[in-house]
Amino acid sequence: MALRDNAAPAPRWRWHVDTSGDRSARARLVILALILLYAFLFLFSLGSGASDTSFWAVLSGWLGGGADALSLRDRVVIGDIRLPRVVLGSLIGASLAVSGAVMQGLFRNPLADPGIVGVGSGAGLGAITVIVLGNTMLAPVIGMFGIYALPLAAFCGGLVSTLLLYRVATRRGQTSIATMLLAGIALGALAGALSGMLVYVADDQELRDLTFWGLGSLAGATWAKIWAAGPIILAALAAAPFLARGLDAMVLGETTANHLGVRVQRVKNSAILAVAAATGASVAVAGGIGFVGIVVPHLLRLTIGPEHRYLLPASALLGASLLLVADAISRVVVAPAELPIGIVTATLGAPFFLWILLRQRGILDL
Amino acid sequence: MAIDVEDLSVRVGRRLILRNVTLSVKPGTVTAIVGPNGSGKTTFLKAVSGDLPYDGDVRINGEALRHMQPWQAAAHRAVLPQASSLSFPYTVREVVKLGLLGGRSGAGPAEQTRLPEKALERVDLAGFAGRFYQELSGGEQQRVQLARVLCQVWKPVLDGRPRYLLLDEPVSSLDIKHQLIIMDIAAGFASAGGGVLAVLHDLNLTARFADQVAMMHRGTLVAAGTPADVFNDRLVSDVFECRIQVGVPPGGDLPYVLPQSAQL
Numbered sequence: 001m002a003l004r005d006n007a008a009p010a011p012r013w014r015w016h017v018d019t020s021g022d023r024s025a026r027a028r029l030v031i032l033a034l035i036l037l038y039a040f041l042f043l044f045s046l047g048s049g050a051s052d053t054s055f056w057a058v059l060s061g062w063l064g065g066g067a068d069a070l071s072l073r074d075r076v077v078i079g080d081i082r083l084p085r086v087v088l089g090s091l092i093g094a095s096l097a098v099s100g101a102v103m104q105g106l107f108r109n110p111l112a113d114p115g116i117v118g119v120g121s122g123a124g125l126g127a128i129t130v131i132v133l134g135n136t137m138l139a140p141v142i143g144m145f146g147i148y149a150l151p152l153a154a155f156c157g158g159l160v161s162t163l164l165l166y167r168v169a170t171r172r173g174q175t176s177i178a179t180m181l182l183a184g185i186a187l188g189a190l191a192g193a194l195s196g197m198l199v200y201v202a203d204d205q206e207l208r209d210l211t212f213w214g215l216g217s218l219a220g221a222t223w224a225k226i227w228a229a230g231p232i233i234l235a236a237l238a239a240a241p242f243l244a245r246g247l248d249a250m251v252l253g254e255t256t257a258n259h260l261g262v263r264v265q266r267v268k269n270s271a272i273l274a275v276a277a278a279t280g281a282s283v284a285v286a287g288g289i290g291f292v293g294i295v296v297p298h299l300l301r302l303t304i305g306p307e308h309r310y311l312l313p314a315s316a317l318l319g320a321s322l323l324l325v326a327d328a329i330s331r332v333v334v335a336p337a338e339l340p341i342g343i344v345t346a347t348l349g350a351p352f353f354l355w356i357l358l359r360q361r362g363i364l365d366l
Numbered sequence: 367m368a369i370d371v372e373d374l375s376v377r378v379g380r381r382l383i384l385r386n387v388t389l390s391v392k393p394g395t396v397t398a399i400v401g402p403n404g405s406g407k408t409t410f411l412k413a414v415s416g417d418l419p420y421d422g423d424v425r426i427n428g429e430a431l432r433h434m435q436p437w438q439a440a441a442h443r444a445v446l447p448q449a450s451s452l453s454f455p456y457t458v459r460e461v462v463k464l465g466l467l468g469g470r471s472g473a474g475p476a477e478q479t480r481l482p483e484k485a486l487e488r489v490d491l492a493g494f495a496g497r498f499y500q501e502l503s504g505g506e507q508q509r510v511q512l513a514r515v516l517c518q519v520w521k522p523v524l525d526g527r528p529r530y531l532l533l534d535e536p537v538s539s540l541d542i543k544h545q546l547i548i549m550d551i552a553a554g555f556a557s558a559g560g561g562v563l564a565v566l567h568d569l570n571l572t573a574r575f576a577d578q579v580a581m582m583h584r585g586t587l588v589a590a591g592t593p594a595d596v597f598n599d600r601l602v603s604d605v606f607e608c609r610i611q612v613g614v615p616p617g618g619d620l621p622y623v624l625p626q627s628a629q630l
Binding site: 020108110245248251258261264302306 | 415416417437438439440444445450452453454455456458460464465467468470493495497498518
């Protein structure tokens with residue numbers, strides 16, 4: 001049956017909905033709570049780390065007389081080490097969660113995630129190309145873009161894979177989940193193979209760079225990285241609210257969205273660009289951090305419903321918060337060393353993903 | 367003011383599946399498209415909805431559909447598709463509210479917030495607003511979609527221009543009572559000044575509610591007119607390729623059941 005693909009059963013667990021079916025008041029409340037949660041985690045992360053510069057020192061410094069109240073060392077620790085790390089983590093968490101939510105809206109299914117369907121691998125291939133060939137074959141081109149070369153290349157890789165995926169998996173406005181996942185596997189494998197070839201020809205210095213990049217860590221956060229990736233991520237995040245209306249209309253299919261008065265092609269193009277930009281930029285600076293894009297929107301849909309005008313901002317906030325928590329865990333479990341954050345999110349996220357599959361069994365019945 | 371279809375042809379691949387159809391849907395009337403499977407009914411409705419490329423001319427209230435932006439067309443007409451599935455847990459209210467997306471329902475701002483409930487009442491789904499769309503039966507889902515469509519063109523006439531409902535098999539999965547309720551809604555929309563174009567399978571329901579019947583056969587329009595004109599033994603038997611007698615019960619003493627109206 002043609003429609004079976006999209007006819008996912010409703011999850012059995014979710015918050016109670018009253019008889020009006022209107023969840024907008026709850027959504028606003030949840031967003032407010034998420035703002036508070038994020039603010040707390042932001043301060044908490046500034047106050048915790050290897051140095052004894054504490055949360056309370058940060059807080060009292062802030063409240064009582066600004067930065068003067070802090071010692072010079074504390075200011076360096078906070079301003080040059082912790083703050084960039086927290087800012088970068090927030091940007092990446094928000095971009096991963098929002099690009100997951102946008103992609104799920106675009107493909108009309110809750111399993112689409114840039115990391116799972118090969119967009120992350122595509123972006124990775126772009127990044128590896130710059131790292132390995134940046135000093136030799138592509139040096140003149142790369143030189144032109146300076147610090148933006150890496151995020152831009154990752155963006156291009158992500159864009160090409162998203163476009164390919166969309167072309168393969170969507171027919172007459174309907175996306176086949178099975179085709180999308182299978183195409184994602186193929187794309188991921190292809191990008192992996194090409195990346196492997198590049199690694200094979202890389203020299204020692206390039207291999208060192210690759211390893212540091214590939215760990216998926218926030219440890220190397222610097223203001224320079226933020227300047228390189230931040231604008232791209234912020235642009236994608238700023239575009240997301242304008243997609244909300246179109247994505248809402250598209251839940252009933254592209255044809256119906258058109259009947260409702262939405263310029264479907266424009267929404268699709270912007271959504272693909274935003275996903276590629278956000279994924280590319282975050283992959284470029286932090287490597288592959290998986291599962292944030294699938295876990296965050298899914299949890300939120302269960303609590304505030306799937307309407308994108310609430311889902312997208314809430315995803316940004318919860319994604320940023322989740323990454324700050326994961327970063328805190330990554331610094332604690334094997335202290336004084338650090339676990340790459342990608343390992344933490346995968347350890348938490350992969351079982352969650354399996355749980356979603358278990359809850360929605362039947363989705364993949366062919 | 368009308369939907370004017372002139373010399374409409376639709377090609378899918380190299381196959382011509384709709385040939386030179388000319389038809390006018392006047393405001394104040396219900397037009398039913400009938401015909402056997404594969405005769406081009408749905409294709410016709412899709413072309414008029416703007417879903418398919420076509421040759422010929424489709425004009426809505428005098429404006430060429432070809433040159434309309436989606437939001438302009440959305441202000442003139444709403445379309446009920448055959449079936450709609452959802453992959454996210456939307457409540458019934460959230461689905462119905464999608465009809466208000468374009469902001470041209472014609473209801474005032476105060477009325478607008480109550481519109482989903484009102485539309486649900488109209489389709490006999492009062493109290494369903496808080497249910498999850500995915501958990502409803504096929505017939506209930508179809509009525510939710512109709513409520514969404516009604517929200518989009520709540521006022522059948524806006525700024526002095528009639529609006530249109532394009533319905534693809536609106537009663538196909540409904541019980542008799544709800545078939546009648548839905549057809550009453552269509553007739554009510556028409557008598558309030560709007561126009562209705564519906565693909566229907568049930569010839570008796572068509573005879574009861576349609577002002578104009580357009581009968582299709584193998585991609586062409588073979589007859590258009592009042593049900594009394596179009597439904598005659600010869601034409602209906604030929605088009606549907608089986609023996610049909612209009613107004614004669616089949617067999618001797620078999621009971622024959624015809625629904626009359628939604629009211630008891």
